[in-house]
Amino acid sequence: MSASMSAILEVKGVTKRFGGLVAVNNVSFGVNEREILSVIGPNGAGKSTLFKLIASFLQTSAGEVRFRGDRISDLTPHAVARKGVVRTFQETTIFRGMTVRENVIVAHHLRAEASLLGYFFGTRAARDDNRKFGESADEIIDFLGLGRQRNELASNLPHGHLRALGIAIGLATNPSVLLLDEPFAGMNHDETMKAVEMVRSVRERGLTLLLVEHDMPAVMKISDRIVVLNFGEKIAEGTPAEIQRDARVIEAYLGTEDAMIGM
Amino acid sequence: MSRATQIGLVAAFLLAVLVIVPWTIEATGRWDLYYTLTSVALLSIASAGVWLTFYIGRINIGQGAYALMGGYVSAILVVNYGVSFWLTLPIAGLACAAASVLIGLPILRLRGVYFAMVTLVFTEVARLLALALPITNGAKGISNIPLPGGVSLFGLTLVPDFATLANVKPAFYYLAVILMIVCFAGMYRLVHSRLGQLCRSLQQNEELASSIGVNIAYLRVLAYAVSSFLGGLGGAIFIAISRSVYPSSFAVQDSINFMLNCFLGGLGYVFGPMLGTLVIYFGWDLLFLTGRWQLLIYSTALIALMVWLPNGLLSIRLPGRGGGRS
Numbered sequence: 049m050s051a052s053m054s055a056i057l058e059v060k061g062v063t064k065r066f067g068g069l070v071a072v073n074n075v076s077f078g079v080n081e082r083e084i085l086s087v088i089g090p091n092g093a094g095k096s097t098l099f100k101l102i103a104s105f106l107q108t109s110a111g112e113v114r115f116r117g118d119r120i121s122d123l124t125p126h127a128v129a130r131k132g133v134v135r136t137f138q139e140t141t142i143f144r145g146m147t148v149r150e151n152v153i154v155a156h157h158l159r160a161e162a163s164l165l166g167y168f169f170g171t172r173a174a175r176d177d178n179r180k181f182g183e184s185a186d187e188i189i190d191f192l193g194l195g196r197q198r199n200e201l202a203s204n205l206p207h208g209h210l211r212a213l214g215i216a217i218g219l220a221t222n223p224s225v226l227l228l229d230e231p232f233a234g235m236n237h238d239e240t241m242k243a244v245e246m247v248r249s250v251r252e253r254g255l256t257l258l259l260v261e262h263d264m265p266a267v268m269k270i271s272d273r274i275v276v277l278n279f280g281e282k283i284a285e286g287t288p289a290e291i292q293r294d295a296r297v298i299e300a301y302l303g304t305e306d307a308m309i310g311m
Numbered sequence: 312m313s314r315a316t317q318i319g320l321v322a323a324f325l326l327a328v329l330v331i332v333p334w335t336i337e338a339t340g341r342w343d344l345y346y347t348l349t350s351v352a353l354l355s356i357a358s359a360g361v362w363l364t365f366y367i368g369r370i371n372i373g374q375g376a377y378a379l380m381g382g383y384v385s386a387i388l389v390v391n392y393g394v395s396f397w398l399t400l401p402i403a404g405l406a407c408a409a410a411s412v413l414i415g416l417p418i419l420r421l422r423g424v425y426f427a428m429v430t431l432v433f434t435e436v437a438r439l440l441a442l443a444l445p446i447t448n449g450a451k452g453i454s455n456i457p458l459p460g461g462v463s464l465f466g467l468t469l470v471p472d473f474a475t476l477a478n479v480k481p482a483f484y485y486l487a488v489i490l491m492i493v494c495f496a497g498m499y500r501l502v503h504s505r506l507g508q509l510c511r512s513l514q515q516n517e518e519l520a521s522s523i524g525v526n527i528a529y530l531r532v533l534a535y536a537v538s539s540f541l542g543g544l545g546g547a548i549f550i551a552i553s554r555s556v557y558p559s560s561f562a563v564q565d566s567i568n569f570m571l572n573c574f575l576g577g578l579g580y581v582f583g584p585m586l587g588t589l590v591i592y593f594g595w596d597l598l599f600l601t602g603r604w605q606l607l608i609y610s611t612a613l614i615a616l617m618v619w620l621p622n623g624l625l626s627i628r629l630p631g632r633g634g635g636r637s
Contacts, residue, residue, distance in 0.1 A: 103522065105518070105522075124521070124526075124528075125518075125521040125522055126521045126522075126527065129521070129522055129523060130524050134522060134523070134524075136522075137518070137519065141516060141518065141519050142516070142519065143512055143515040143519065144516075145514075146508075154508045154509065154511075154512050154523070155523040157509065157523055158524035160505075164506055167505040168504055168506055174505065177505070178505065220523070221523050
C-alpha cells in the first residue's frame with residue numbers, strides 16, 4: 049500500500065525533545081483517507097507525545113505535521129481542530145458537570161454560523177444553530193448507543209459509556225481525522241469488542257481514524273495499518289499481518305507473553 | 312421552573328424594587344435605607360463581574376482594583392474635563408475592560424490558586440498607583456465631584472439634573488437598581504445562551520474545550536473584560552454618590568467581599584451575587600448591634616455557611632437538583 053498517494057495526514061520527521069530526553073525521534077508516516085491507523089509501542093515509547101504533537105498540544109522540536117498538504121504544526125489546538133484534526137482524550141476527559149446531551153451540543157462549536165454576540169442576542173442564525181446542534185447531537189448520541197443516558201449528568205456515567213461520550217464529543221466537531229487516545233483502555237473483552245465495532249462504524253461515517261492503543265488483539269482486529277514506536281523511534285510500519293511477523297516488533301514489544309496479556 | 316413562574320417571579324421582583332421598596336421608605340421615613348440599598352445594588356453589579364470569572368473557572372480577588380479605576384476615570388473626566396457623568400459611565404467600564412484585556416492576556420493562563428494570588432495584589436497595586444500618579448491627586452484624592460447633570464433629547468428631559476432635585480437619594484437608588492436589573496438580565500441571557508455553555512466548558516475542562524475548537528484564550532479574556540467592565544461601572548456610580556474618590560475608596564477587603572458575595576449567593580446561580588451582596592451587607596450591619604463580637608460572629612457564620620451550604624444560599628431552594636445548574 050502506498051502511504052503517500054492519498055495521505056490526508058502526513059507526519060514528517062517529527063521530533064520532540066524534553067531537555068536532554070528525546071521522546072519522539074524523527075518519526076514519519078502518512079495516514080490515508082478513511083483509513084484506521086494505529087500507533088502502538090511499549091510504555092514510554094512516545095505514543096501519547098506523538099499524539100499531542102499531531103494535535104498541536106505540544107510544539108515539535110523538529111519536523112512537521114501536514115494536513116491535506118497544509119502545515120498544522122505551529123497552530124494552536126483550537127485552530128488545528130478547526131482544520132478538521134480533532135483529538136479525543138485518554139481516561140475520562142469530558143465536561144463532567146454537563147449532561148450527555150449538553151456535552152455533545154457544546155462540542156458542535158466548530159459548526160457554529162452565528163457570532164458570539166449573535167448567541168447573546170438570540171439572532172435567527174443563533175436559533176438555527178441551536179436547533180441544528182440539538183438534532184445533530186441527538187443523532188450522534190443514538191448512533192453511539194447513548195440514547196438512554198441522554199439527560200444523565202456525565203459524571204454519573206459508567207466507564208464504557210464515558211468512552212462513547214468522548215467519541216461523541218469528537219464526532220460533534222465534524223472532523224476529517226479523529227485521533228483516539230487509547231479507546232479500549234480499561235475495558236474487558238466484551239466491552240472491547242463492542243467498542244471495536246463502534247470505532248469501525250465511526251469510520252463508515254467517512255472519517256479517518258488514528259489510534260494510540262495498548263490492547264493488541266483489538267489493534268490487530270481493527271487496524272488497516274499499524275505504526276510501531278519504540279524509544280521514540282519508528283521501528284516498523286505495515287498491515288497487522290506484517291507487524292505480527294516483524295522480527296524487530298516481536299523483539300521490542302511482542303517478545304514476552306506478558307506484554308500481550310498484561311495490557 | 313415553568314415559563315409562567317419565571318415571568319411571575321421577575322414581575323414580583325421588579326415590583327418590589329421599583330415600587331414597594333421606595334414606597335415603604337417614603338412611608339416610614341427611613342431615608343438611610345435608600346443609601347444602603349443603592350450600595351447593595353452597585354456592589355452586586357461589581358460582584359456579578361466576579362461571578363462571571365468564577366463561571367469560567369477563575370477565582371477573582373481583584374475586582375476592587377477595577378472598581379477603583381472606574382471611579383477615578385469617571386471622576387477625572389467629570390472634574391477635569393467637564394464630561395457628562397452619563398458619558399463617563401460607559402467610558403469607565405470600557406477603560407477597565409481595556410486594562411483587563413492587557414492584564415488578562417498573560418495572567419489568565421494561570422489557574423486555581425495561582426490566578427487568585429495574582430489578582431489579590433491588584434487592589435493594592437491600584438491603591439499605590441492612585442497615590443503615586445499625578446492625575447489622581449495622590450492621597451488627597453478628588454472631592455467635590457459635581458452631581459450627575461441632566462440628559463435631554465430633542466428638548467425632552469430624559470434624566471433630570473441631579474443638582475436640581477430636592478432629594479437626590481431616590482434618584483441614585485433608581486439609577487443603581489435599574490442598572491443592576493439591566494446587568495443581571497444581561498448576565499442571565501449570557502449564561503442561558505450558548506455563550507454560557509462555552510464558559511462552562513472552560514470551567515470544567517480547558518484542554519477538552521480547546522480540542523473541540525473553542526478559542527479558550529479569547530473566551531477567557533472576553534469574560535474577564537466583561538467582568539472588569541461591570542467592576543468599573545459599579546465603581547463609577549459609587550464614586551458619584553459619595554462625590555469623592557480616594558486611593559482607599561476600594562480596598563483589598565472590598566475585593567474579598569465581592570468574592571464572598573458570589574460564594575454566599577451560590578456560584579451556580581446567576582442571581583447568587585445579588586442575594587449574597589444583600590445578605591452580607593445587611594448581615595454585617597445587623598451584627599453591629601453585637602458590638603465587639605461583630606467580626607467573630609460574622610466570620611463564624613461565613614465558615615458555617617461554606618461548610619453546610621457549599622453551593623450557596625440559592626441551593627436551599629432546589630434541594631433535589633444539586634448545585635452547579637441555574
